[in-house]
Amino acid sequence: MNNRLISIDVFRGVTIAFMILVNTPGSWAYVYPPFKHASWHGCTLTDLVFPFFIFAVGLSMALSLNNNNVSKPNQLKKILKRTINIFAIGLLLNWFPFYYKNIFDIRFFGVLQRIALSYGLAALLVIILQKPKVILATIIIILIGYYKYLSSMGDFTLEGNINSQLDALFLPTKNIYGGFGVKFDPEGLLGVIPSSMQVLIGYLAGQTLIKYKTNLKQLLKISIITGVLLIILAICYLSHYFPINKPLWTSSYVVYTSGIALIFLSVIIYITDIKKYSKWAFPFQVFGRNALFTFVLSGLIVKALIYIFKFGDTNGYNYIFKNIYQPIFGNYLGSLMFAISFVVILYLVALRLYNKNIIIKL
Numbered sequence: 285m286n287n288r289l290i291s292i293d294v295f296r297g298v299t300i301a302f303m304i305l306v307n308t309p310g311s312w313a314y315v316y317p318p319f320k321h322a323s324w325h326g327c328t329l330t331d332l333v334f335p336f337f338i339f340a341v342g343l344s345m346a347l348s349l350n351n352n353n354v355s356k357p358n359q360l361k362k363i364l365k366r367t368i369n370i371f372a373i374g375l376l377l378n379w380f381p382f383y384y385k386n387i388f389d390i391r392f393f394g395v396l397q398r399i400a401l402s403y404g405l406a407a408l409l410v411i412i413l414q415k416p417k418v419i420l421a422t423i424i425i426i427l428i429g430y431y432k433y434l435s436s437m438g439d440f441t442l443e444g445n446i447n448s449q450l451d452a453l454f455l456p457t458k459n460i461y462g463g464f465g466v467k468f469d470p471e472g473l474l475g476v477i478p479s480s481m482q483v484l485i486g487y488l489a490g491q492t493l494i495k496y497k498t499n500l501k502q503l504l505k506i507s508i509i510t511g512v513l514l515i516i517l518a519i520c521y522l523s524h525y526f527p528i529n530k531p532l533w534t535s536s537y538v539v540y541t542s543g544i545a546l547i548f549l550s551v552i553i554y555i556t557d558i559k560k561y562s563k564w565a566f567p568f569q570v571f572g573r574n575a576l577f578t579f580v581l582s583g584l585i586v587k588a589l590i591y592i593f594k595f596g597d598t599n600g601y602n603y604i605f606k607n608i609y610q611p612i613f614g615n616y617l618g619s620l621m622f623a624i625s626f627v628v629i630l631y632l633v634a635l636r637l638y639n640k641n642i643i644i645k646l
Contacts, residue, residue, distance in 0.1 A: 291553050292347075292490075294565045296340040297572030298552075301627055303333045304582045310605035310622030314615040324442060325527040327540060334395065334530070335541035336548070337575075338479050341403050342486020343549075346494060349410055349487075356411060363411075367404030370576070370646050371397050377583050381591050391469070392459040393451075396580070398471040398479060405476060406483035416488055423481045427535035430478050431526045440527055440534070442466060447474045447532060470531035478533045485542045489549065500558050507550040514543030567631060570638045577644040578634050582626070 309315050318329045349359065374396030379387055413419050437446040448468040451460055461469040489507070496503035518528065518540035526536045556562045571578060586601065593600030609618035609625075637644065 290562070290565075290569060291493075291549070291556055292340065292343050293572030294552050294556060294568045295343070295549050295572070296337070296575045297565075297568030297570065299333060299336040299340060300575040300579055301568065301571050301631075303337065303579065304627050304630060305623045306330045306333060308582065308586060308623045308626045310609050310619035311602075311615070314619040316616055316620065319620070321530065324531065325440075325529050327528050327530065327537065331530045332541055332544060334398075335479075335482055335537070336545050338399065338402055338482045339486035339489070339542060339545040340575075341399065342406065342483040342488075343490040343493070345403070345407060345410065345483065346487045346490025349407065350491075350494060359411060360408075363404060363407040366646070367400045370400035370403070373580060373646055374400065377580060377587075380584060380587050384591050389458050391461050392455050393461070393469045393471040393473070395471060396576075398476065399576075401473075401476040402479040402483050405480040406487065409480070409484065410487060416491055419484055419488060423484050426481055427478060427538060431535050434532070434534075435526070440529065440532060442468060442531075445532060447472050450474050464531070468531070470533075475533040478535055478538050482538045482542055485538070486545070489546060500553060504550050504554055504558075507546045507553075511543040511546030511550065514539050514546065518543065570631060570634045574634055574637050574642075574644050576646045577637075578630055580646070581633065582630055585626075585630075 306319050309319065320328060321330050322328050354362075374394045375390065375392070377396065378390045378392075378394055379385065409422065410419065413422060434440065434446055438444045438449070442464055443466060445468075448460070448466070451469055451472040451474075452467065454473065457467055460467040461471075464470075492506060493503060496506070518536045522536035522539055526534045528534060528537045528540050530537055552565070556565050589600035589604070591599070593603075595603040598606070605618065605622050609622045612618065613621050
């Protein structure tokens with residue numbers, strides 16, 4: 285089982301490293317196209333990062349919930365505690381540094397909040413449903429139901445979708461993300477439903493990994509065929525009815541990105557576990573060991589550079605890019621090199637934790 289945990293760590297580590305890379309360009313005005321999100325419908329390389337991490341949550345959950353020595357009440361207690369902890373950390377990260385904004389004015393949702401709620405709902409369903417076939421049937425029914433609900437209550441446009449309307453029912457306008465030009469949060473409440481189904485898909489993949497841990501070739505065959513079928517299903521059929529869309533976290537987006545995640549995981553297992561080429565993967569093992577903590581730390585550092593460290597009329601983040609990276613590398617390459625340097629710095633922190641065998645669980 286230890287080898288499988290390494291594969292999962294590598295998958296999660298690649299995802300978190302790329303997540304930090306695309307979130308910290310030197311300047312958002314200078315970003316190469318592959319490192320941008322799709323403007324609305326569609327899926328770029330960057331749009332794979334978050335669903336990959338959600339998928340990895342399910343992979344890890346297959347291992348953590350596979351312990352028959354833990355009673356259901358204790359499992360539920362653990363799930364609730366972790367859900368609350370991650371959600372609360374997300375809120376605090378939105379508020380940090382705490383003096384610059386009133387806590388009642390902060391954005392309520394965010395990446396960590398989406399992870400927390402998706403994990404909590406998926407883990408609860410696993411405990412209730414138990415059997416893989418029942419879980420699979422539930423995924424299909426809910427993804428179809430999500431499409432039916434969105435299409436009957438609105439449309440799939442930025443202005444006409446029901447997701448933002450529901451958020452507005454529960455939250456004041458000031459607490460809803462406005463980065464799209466209108467009040468719409470891509471990590472809003474309704475999107476938790478399909479993203480939790482993506483956690484469940486990752487969970488089923490993890491269960492399959494456990495089942496075939498002694499027959500990796502059969503595992504790869506199942507994973508690759510399933511991944512290809514999911515991609516074909518999403519592109520050739522589902523996307524005609526329900527566009528592939530990350531902000532809405534559409535059902536076709538779940539199926540499409542899960543298919544790619546399965547193939548990517550299969551490639552990692554093939555290289556590291558079958559061919560035994562594992563040295564290249566060490567940095568990603570390091571990142572994967574403390575993935576969530578590293579992501580939180582990246583957010584804290586960025587916000588500290590923006591809101592705490594000042595150099596005249598500019599903040600520390602812009603000052604470093606404009607006075608170091610931009611003069612040496614130019615606009616676009618300088619922006620990318622800034623992000624790569626940021627990843628390297630966080631890797632050194634994660635490596636320190638790895639070498640001391642410290643795992644910080646959020």
